Structures are given as C-alpha cells and as structure tokens.
Amino acid sequence: DTAVSQTPKYLVTQMGNDKSIKCEQNLGHDTMYWYKQDSKKFLKIMFSYNNKELIINETVPNRFSPKSPDKAHLNLHINSLELGDSAVYFCASSRLRAGDGGYTFGSGTRLTVV
C-alpha cells in the first residue's frame, strides 16, 4: 500500500482553467502539507493542515485553496491557472512534529499549464 498517494501524476491544462490535485495518507499522521518544487528543484512549502486545521499558509496566491475533509486527506484546488503555476506539487505528511520521524512524501503531480 502506498503511504502517501497523489492523483493525478501528470496534469496538462490550459491557462485559465480550474484544476484539483488529491492527496491521501494511510500512515495515521496528524499533519499534511503541500509543497511546490520549481524547475530548479527548490521545494517551498505552501500549506499545512493539522487534524483538519490550517496551520501554515505561506505567501501563496489566493487562487490556491487547500481543503482537508479529514486528517487523512488534503486536496489542492487551483483556480484560473497561469503559466507560472507549472511545477511539481508534492503532498507530504508527518507526525505532530516535523522533527519526529520526518516527512513522508507522495510521488508528486507534475502540472503543466499551456
């Protein structure tokens, strides 16, 4: 069983469209995250939820909206997609503290906006 699973793996879409990425973890972790990895491989945090509560919201355009229906799921919805949104988006989960066991990452969603 995959510990952190993201869907879809690849997403190609036109500018202006709205799209969602889904993430599920079966590790029983309390905290989930969305990270964006740019073309230079830099990983930057976007959002984090702890037990369905938003605890980290970095400087991200409000076109990006996370939703956590329960502590095992964290989805990312993106409105009015722009060329600059093209990147690989990673979902991750951890126990209460990131230093306690580290993150488990999904395999990523490569978003290409054309």
Added chain:
Amino acid sequence: TQLLEQSPQFLSIQEGENLTVYCNSSSVFSSLQWYRQEPGEGPVLLVTVVTGGEVKKLKRLTFQFGDARKDSSLHITAAQPGDTGLYLCAGGGGGSNYKLTFGKGTLLTVNP
C-alpha cells in the same frame, strides 16, 4: 526567514570515490533531516539528527550535525551508481513549528 545553503549544487564523480555535501545556515534548527530524491519521485527521508555534534551512519553514508545546530554534512564513502540522486537537507524549527525549510539540493551523479 530561515535559509539553508547547500554546496556543491552539482557533483559528478566516478564510482568508488568519496564525497561530502554541506548544508549551512545562520539559523539554529531543532532538527536537521537529509532526503534523497530520484527522478519522478518524491524525496525519501534518509536520516534525522537532533543533537548538536551528533553523528549518524547509514551503511556508507555518514551524517553530522554541527555543534551549534546550524550546519550539517553528508559524507558518502566509495560512492556507487545507485547513490545518484538529488540530496536535500531540511531544517525543522521545533516546538509548534511543523514547517521544514529545505535547501536547494545537491545533484549527485556517480558514473560507473
């Protein structure tokens, strides 16, 4: 803002050579983690160090956390082609700060 600088950014070596990757910051971290990422996959945790001066070994990989908890190093002995990948260090702020700050990574290529 906590920043982590990794060096070198790129490293290409022959099988059997030794190498060291560095991760430096002006900030103190409560923990420091190393991940390896392969193409098309997410980063995979290799190790977590939490105590200043701590050294951990994972087969041919040796990880060290600086005494002041501001820096770390990863040393690989007798590198193999299977070690090829992007190595990322990440610092944790501790307490209620769940966020990890990542370095920009070191892309290692080990040639047979």
